[in-house]
Amino acid sequence: MNTSQIEKNVIALVENFNKEEFVFDLLKAYGISKTSITRLKKGDFNLSKVEGEILYKSKMLFKEVESGTLLTVIDDLTKEPEALKHNPRFVIVTDYKTLVAKDIRTGAALDIPILEIHKHFSFFLPWAGQEKYSQKNENYADRKASYKMAKLYDILVTENPNIYDDGGHNLNIFLSRLLFCFFAEDTDIFPIEGMFTDTLAQHTKEDGSDVNTFLDRLFKVLNTKDNSKEASHFREFPYVNGGLFRDTIVSPQFTREARKIILECGDLDWSEINPDIFGSMIQAVVNPAYRSGLGMHYTSVPNIMKVIEPLFLNELYDEFEKHKENPKKLRQLIYRISKLKIFDPACGSGNFLIIAYKELRKLEIKIWRQINDLEPQYSFVFTEVKLSQFYGIELDDFAHEMAILSLWLAEHQMNKIFVDELFDFGRAKPILPLKEAGHITQGNATRLNWEDTCPKNDGDEIYILGNPPYAGQKKQDKIQKEDLKLLFKGKTNYKTLDYVSCWFYKGSNYLEGNIKMGLVSTNSICQGNQVGLLWPSVLKTGNVEIFFAVPNFKWTNNAKGNAGVTCSIIGLQRTIKNFQKLIYTDRNVIKASNINAYLTDGIDIIVQKRMTALSALPKMVSGNMALDDGHLMLTEKEKNDIVNQYPDSEVYIRETTGANEFIKGLKRYCLWIEDDELEDALEIPFIKNRVESCKKFRENGGEVARTLVDRAHQFRYRHQPVNSQIIIPLTSSERRDYIPMGFLGEKVVIQQSAQVLYDPEPFVFGVITSRMHMVWIDAVGGKLETRYSYSVGICYNTFPFPEITQKQKEQITLHVFEVLEEREKYSDKTMAQLYDPDKMPKGLKEAHHQLDLAIERCYRLKPFESDTERLEYLFKEYEKMINKDTLLEKTKKKRKKKA
Numbered sequence: 001m002n003t004s005q006i007e008k009n010v011i012a013l014v015e016n017f018n019k020e021e022f023v024f025d026l027l028k029a030y031g032i033s034k035t036s037i038t039r040l041k042k043g044d045f046n047l048s049k050v051e052g053e054i055l056y057k058s059k060m061l062f063k064e065v066e067s068g069t070l071l072t073v074i075d076d077l078t079k080e081p082e083a084l085k086h087n088p089r090f091v092i093v094t095d096y097k098t099l100v101a102k103d104i105r106t107g108a109a110l111d112i113p114i115l116e117i118h119k120h121f122s123f124f125l126p127w128a129g130q131e132k133y134s135q136k137n138e139n140y141a142d143r144k145a146s147y148k149m150a151k152l153y154d155i156l157v158t159e160n161p162n163i164y165d166d167g168g169h170n171l172n173i174f175l176s177r178l179l180f181c182f183f184a185e186d187t188d189i190f191p192i193e194g195m196f197t198d199t200l201a202q203h204t205k206e207d208g209s210d211v212n213t214f215l216d217r218l219f220k221v222l223n224t225k226d227n228s229k230e231a232s233h234f235r236e237f238p239y240v241n242g243g244l245f246r247d248t249i250v251s252p253q254f255t256r257e258a259r260k261i262i263l264e265c266g267d268l269d270w271s272e273i274n275p276d277i278f279g280s281m282i283q284a285v286v287n288p289a290y291r292s293g294l295g296m297h298y299t300s301v302p303n304i305m306k307v308i309e310p311l312f313l314n315e316l317y318d319e320f321e322k323h324k325e326n327p328k329k330l331r332q333l334i335y336r337i338s339k340l341k342i343f344d345p346a347c348g349s350g351n352f353l354i355i356a357y358k359e360l361r362k363l364e365i366k367i368w369r370q371i372n373d374l375e376p377q378y379s380f381v382f383t384e385v386k387l388s389q390f391y392g393i394e395l396d397d398f399a400h401e402m403a404i405l406s407l408w409l410a411e412h413q414m415n416k417i418f419v420d421e422l423f424d425f426g427r428a429k430p431i432l433p434l435k436e437a438g439h440i441t442q443g444n445a446t447r448l449n450w451e452d453t454c455p456k457n458d459g460d461e462i463y464i465l466g467n468p469p470y471a472g473q474k475k476q477d478k479i480q481k482e483d484l485k486l487l488f489k490g491k492t493n494y495k496t497l498d499y500v501s502c503w504f505y506k507g508s509n510y511l512e513g514n515i516k517m518g519l520v521s522t523n524s525i526c527q528g529n530q531v532g533l534l535w536p537s538v539l540k541t542g543n544v545e546i547f548f549a550v551p552n553f554k555w556t557n558n559a560k561g562n563a564g565v566t567c568s569i570i571g572l573q574r575t576i577k578n579f580q581k582l583i584y585t586d587r588n589v590i591k592a593s594n595i596n597a598y599l600t601d602g603i604d605i606i607v608q609k610r611m612t613a614l615s616a617l618p619k620m621v622s623g624n625m626a627l628d629d630g631h632l633m634l635t636e637k638e639k640n641d642i643v644n645q646y647p648d649s650e651v652y653i654r655e656t657t658g659a660n661e662f663i664k665g666l667k668r669y670c671l672w673i674e675d676d677e678l679e680d681a682l683e684i685p686f687i688k689n690r691v692e693s694c695k696k697f698r699e700n701g702g703e704v705a706r707t708l709v710d711r712a713h714q715f716r717y718r719h720q721p722v723n724s725q726i727i728i729p730l731t732s733s734e735r736r737d738y739i740p741m742g743f744l745g746e747k748v749v750i751q752q753s754a755q756v757l758y759d760p761e762p763f764v765f766g767v768i769t770s771r772m773h774m775v776w777i778d779a780v781g782g783k784l785e786t787r788y789s790y791s792v793g794i795c796y797n798t799f800p801f802p803e804i805t806q807k808q809k810e811q812i813t814l815h816v817f818e819v820l821e822e823r824e825k826y827s828d829k830t831m832a833q834l835y836d837p838d839k840m841p842k843g844l845k846e847a848h849h850q851l852d853l854a855i856e857r858c859y860r861l862k863p864f865e866s867d868t869e870r871l872e873y874l875f876k877e878y879e880k881m882i883n884k885d886t887l888l889e890k891t892k893k894k895r896k897k898k899a
Contacts (some may be wrong), residue, residue: 002314006030008120011468017115019096023054023062026117027789030127032059033324036373045373047086058369058421059127061088071111072102087423089126124545129366131556140347145182145268147603149175152261152898157636160252161898163518170249172398176405177219178262183634186270187416189431191236197266199233208259209517212251242408242434259488275409276301276354295794300534303520304355307569310341310548311518313359314464320367327374330367338384340461341456345445346505348391348469350403353438354410360385360545361414365421377425382419390438391454393445400442407438432880446502450510458664464507464517467555471499472524493533498524501534504570508538511574517545523552526568526599528782528794534605535597538572538753541602544597550584552783566783568599590868600777601868602875609793614881617767618760620728620792623658623750626670626714631694634669646684652677658753663740665830670749673713680708681713721746721758726765728755728796732788737840738848739777739788740831741769743820755792767801769819769848770855775870776800800877804858812858815851822847 009029018025024037039045040056048055052064061083063075077083083091084104089880092101094114101110101123129666153175157163160343163171181196181816183189190196199218204211213344222232223225230233232507235464305313316337319885323329326348345848364385371377387407389486441453454462471480473496482674487502488494494501500521525534538544548571550815555567573579583590583601613619626632634642634653643650656670657894671690673681682688695712708716725744730753732739743765750756757764767773777788790796804812822844826834834844856864859877863871 002132003122003125006125007118007121010118014115014118020096021152022090022096022114025125026124027056027059029121030124030323033370033373035325036370039373048083055086055088057084057088057424059088060087060090060092062092064734065095067097070095070098074102074261078102078104086379087420098577128351129362135416144275145265145270146264148261148268149179150264153585155255155261156252159255159258159717163252163750167397169397170800172401173247173249174215174251175398176401177245178265180405180408181218182266182268183273184410185266187412190414192240194266195236197263200266201263203233204259206259207256210261211254211259215251216249216585219251238432240432242437244405256269257612262284265472271410272333275406275413276351276358280345287449288670299327301355304352305359306584307352307465307467307518307520307548308356308359308463309726310550310584311465311516311568311571313363316360316363320363320370320564324370325374325497327371330371330374334364334367334384336461338386338389340463341389341391342466343391343450343462343463345393345453345506347394347399347403347428347440347451348396348467349394349399350392350406350438350440352466353390353392353403354406355383356463357390357410358389358409358414361418362824365418365426366421368426372422372425374561380425380427382427382429383415386435387438388436392438392440392451393448394442396445397442400440405438407440408434439741444479444483444652446487446506450506456512456515456542460517461514464510464515465519465593466501466503467520468500471523471781472522473497478783483598487574488537491537497530497533498522501525501530502571507760508540508544508572511544511572513574516571518548518569520555520567520569523566523568525781526570526597527790528789529609529779530782531597531780536606539597542575542604545579546599547571547576547579548582548583548584549595551599553586570599597874600779600871602872603742603879605875605879607794607798607835609791609880610797611793612884613797613799615799616803617764617796617799618757619803620755620796621719621755622717623752623754623756624656624715624794625717625726625752627698627701627708628694630696632713632715633672633692634671635772636667636669636685638889639669642684642686646686648685649681649684652684652687654747654749656749656751657727657744658751658853659727659731660753661751662727662742662754663729663732663831669714671713675711678713685773712850715749719756719758720749723759725750726757726760726768727758728768728790730754732790734778734783735772735837736835737837738769738774738835739790740835741765741833755790755796761809762816763809763812765820766812766816766851766855767799769851770794771852771867772850772855772859772870772874773799775867776874779871779874796826798878800874800881802858802877808854808858811849812854815847815854818847819844819851 005027007322010231013022013025013029016025024041027037027040028034036045040054045056045249046054047057048061050063054060054062056062061077063073070093074091077091087104089105090101090103094097094116095098099110099112099114099117102108103123105126108123110120112120117172152843156171159836185192185194185196185516192198196218200211200214200486204214218234219236221230221237222240224230226241226543228237314877315423316333319333319336320330324335337360340360342353342360344350344352347353361383364383368377368381390407392403394403407454412431415431418426419428439453441448456462471477476484476499483502484494484497487505488497498521500519503519504521504525507519524530539546548569550569552568554568555565569584580594581592581601583592583595583599590601594603595603596602599604625731633656639653643653650673652671652673653669656668657666658668660666661668671681671687682691691713695709696711704716706713714871723746725746725748726741727744727750728741729739738760744750757768759787776799777790780798782789822841823834825843826841833839834841853863859873864873
């Protein structure tokens with residue numbers, strides 16, 4: 001049951017409040033089965049014999065109390081050993097006016113009017129198996145440990161100058177062993193609390209000179225089954241195995257300060273460490289590039305859940321809900337979970353694998369609880385979810401080591417929860433000696449055969465997931481460029497693809513049967529030119545489909561000063577007929593018949609860049625490029641100063657504007673000198689100096705700049721209209737309902753940060769400012785982060801607009817003038833202010849709405865009900881027009897041949 005459904009259930013409980021049924025309705029709202037509630041009412045499941053009190057094992061202790069006694073009673077109950085031995089998650093008391101509750105595991109408390117419980121429904125979400133994730137980067141233990149380890153690392157590197165002779169592999173293994181020892185002595189893995197730190201303190205010198213030999217010996221002991229002949233202080237240490245201490249390494253030399261820090265590390269409470277993020281935090285220790293935000297470079301749990309829930313977890317929970325009253329089916333579900341394979345081919349320090357592991361363990365616990373409610377267990381049960389079900393590939397050696405270690409730590413923590421939650425019948429096998437961890441391969445995922453890491457067998461249910469590295473063309477290093485070259489061998493134009501494309505391409509080749517993939521990607525691969533370059537190879541003409549998508553959102557790692565990258569999550573599978581596809585947005589889930597490469601509900605079509613307009617629209621070009629190093633540009637003050645000093649200069653100065661200036665209402669000017677005016681213009685000293693400076697810049701510039709030396713008084717490109725022009729900013733905030741565009745006079749010089757239509761018919765302004773065009777831009781155009789990025793070749797030349805009559809043009813033109821007139825009423829405001837969606841004047845909004853309707857009537861008489869419907873229609877129109885255009889081209893070629 002998802003969160004939104006639970007919230008609805010609790011609201012319904014309040015609206016139909018029934019004192020006698022309240023506690024049962026509350027449990028029912030969170031998905032507790034009818035069978036369990038019936039047995040609770042009868043008394044079968046109620047472990048309390050006190051009237052007005054219900055003790056439901058592992059879930060709650062509920063008590064009706066007199067008004068004025070709630071706090072006293074709940075305080076007593078939360079200290080009552082007899083009640084707490086049945087491990088209730090919540091203690092709840094109420095007089096049916098006020099409700100007070102305490103979460104026994106977290107210590108969180110709730111004190112509210114009972115009829116406002118729907119406002120706090122998330123408090124009881126653990127009943128539905130949904131723990132509230134805290135902001136893990138704020139976890140004090142994780143951060144403090146990472147800072148201490150960073151300090152130790154720095155000293156060891158300084159005092160051991162040859163420590164990187166092997167590329168750092170020895171040091172990486174050494175650090176991972178230390179981390180295990182710290183964790184083991186605080187979480188009952190080692191038999192005595194604090195034994196590693198205490199033994200090191202008691203049996204090494206204060207100057208640190210023998211710490212390395214102590215650790216070398218200890219590491220050998222931890223890999224030996226029989227330590228009976230060892231010194232007494234080593235004898236109590238257990239056999240660890242699992243490969244962690246298998247290889248012989250040489251520990252680095254320690255100083256007095258290094259020994260002091262390692263003891264301080266041991267004094268921390270490592271039982272509070274979160275293995276799902278700790279690996280990434282410690283990875284920051286050994287990566288100087290991460291030091292500025294030490295401990296912050298990891299993927300947050302809520303973001304990871306955006307991948308694993310639609311990929312496989314939601315469907316598993318649906319199966320659980322579907323068979324909630326059938327013990328046989330529930331056991332089959334546990335068996336199914338035990339056979340899953342989870343594979344992250346860019347696993348880093350294991351974040352995705354660990355969260356997936358923990359979520360499957362939590363679901364398993366929930367299933368066993370339900371089975372026990374239906375058929376009480378009379379024998380012990382052990383977890384069926386094994387680390388050997390988890391696979392990964394990681395390039396970085398240390399991250400590879402941390403992924404293996406973190407999975408072990410996660411297993412230990414989940415074993416404790418398994419026993420706590422199923423305390424009557426749940427048991428965990430001893431963690432030592434360590435069993436096989438996840439199958440984590442160190443290497444380059446773009447070049448390795450994924451089947452060597454995660455073999456595919458008939459009937460395997462495999463889920464590929466993760467957050468592969470992003471790197472645009474300009475940010476790729478030599479190895480990454482070579483990776484793309486090798487992977488896309490034989491394909492053209494692959495060089496402009498983002499590096500993350502490698503994972504989608506390889507993954508699509510790995511898919512078959514019950515194998516599905518959900519990866520995080522920079523949103524660039526679903527926009528602009530990259531769509532046509534990548535997706536035909538991934539979707540393979542219908543053999544592979546996108547079955548879920550989470551379009552454009554900020555994927556932050558909460559690092560200080562980090563604005564986050566705009567990403568999308570894309571789920572791929574082999575095509576399944578009539579499979580229900582889902583698009584997840586901030587507000588809801590959209591059921592789609594088909595998800596195309598633009599992550600919208602629509603037909604599979606690739607919008608290719610065009611040199612000419614597909615529709616009967618005028619040519620759009622880029623604005624004027626100066627290539628002057630600013631010497632031909634003037635601020636408003638400079639313009640006023642020169643005109644005051646040299647009045648004749650005004651004829652050589654024009655207003656100039658680009659996207660930023662137009663939207664924000666900024667005034668700028670430029671020198672605009674015709675060739676026949678040059679001699680007179682140079683008589684003005686200021687202009688002469690500016691032209692000479694521009695000439696010097698071009699003389700010392702690149703090849704193109706040097707070709708312009710002889711006309712240093714002019715822009716590189718010079719376009720001007722006869723009467724009017726429309727300015728179209730290259731970028732605009734995604735918050736705006738419309739990209740602010742404008743009609744300008746013939747004297748204004750539009751810069752290259754905007755596109756221009758010279759001397760257009762007025763109706764064209766209506767077409768390109770319409771909602772229909774905005775929907776098209778949003779879907780097929782590229783974006784800078786989430787901002788609109790307007791491209792002539794992709795946004796304008798591909799836009800499917802039907803041929804219209806002169807009367808329709810005139811009607812649109814009337815609406816265009818209404819928009820411009822409404823703007824004029826607020827001439828003191830900038831375009832940014834006018835088109836702020838929170839402040840847009842009602843008159844202007846209505847004028848745009850009427851213009852939108854006029855444009856839409858050019859397509860069809862029936863109004864469009866949503867942007868999804870508009871886009872679906874536009875894609876179909878585009879397909880028709882492209883096919884018609886292609887047919888015309890073929891006809892022309894045939895005629896030429898005949899001629």
